[in-house]
Amino acid sequence: MSTIETGRLTIRPPVEEDRDSFVAMFTDEAFTVFSDGVHDVASANARFDGMLLLADAVPYAKQPVIERATAAIVGYTGVGTAVVDGLDRLEWGWRFVPEARGRGYATEATTALLAVADRFTDGELLCLIDPRNAASRRVADKVGFRWWKRIDWMDDPAEPTDLLIRTVGAGGPPLLTPTLG
């Protein structure tokens, strides 16, 4: 398993033993703000299954971020998937428990895992951000994403979404979701 250590954090691929922590986070309203909504236990488990599966195929897929001072999982960073303009693309996301926000953790963890992506592959990554989510947009700007365009998510004018992109490695076409399973 490839483990990354930054000044304050450990970032490593998810393992089955992380399931309870992630189900607790995915079923928590504060954790899931600016998302498709809070999960019930079944969909939280399904989401964690998806995380395990993608992490087997992509070394910079969503990974737990562990605060070394407390040994607690405080969030995640890394790619998931999103279909945009008919392409099933790798899409970067970050999310932290409320107590761990505002300390630079998202930037610290994401910078480290993006360096893995930069070494591993060449292409273009996507990031989707609610225009009202200033903190997330600030993280995106700090780690090298740039604004591409604004769309109505699922063609719903009530869901404006900013699309940002970042070159990975030497750059190239959009990075697509690999065949899983």
Ligand SMILES: CC(C)(COP(=O)(O)OP(=O)(O)OC[C@H]1O[C@@H](n2cnc3c(N)ncnc32)[C@H](O)[C@@H]1OP(=O)(O)O)[C@@H](O)C(=O)NCCC(=O)NCCS
């Ligand atoms: C978005 C999120 C991951 C950021 O994590 P974090 O560890 O607090 O981020 P960082 O501390 O690395 O950076 C946040 C930056 O946003 C800035 N910021 C925070 N709140 C802000 C606000 N309301 N308006 C403008 N900037 C804001 C901070 O000052 C910081 O920038 P700076 O370094 O220039 O001072 C975290 O707030 C979170 O988990 N939010 C809920 C889930 C979520 O929205 N995920 C993203 C979905 S796209």
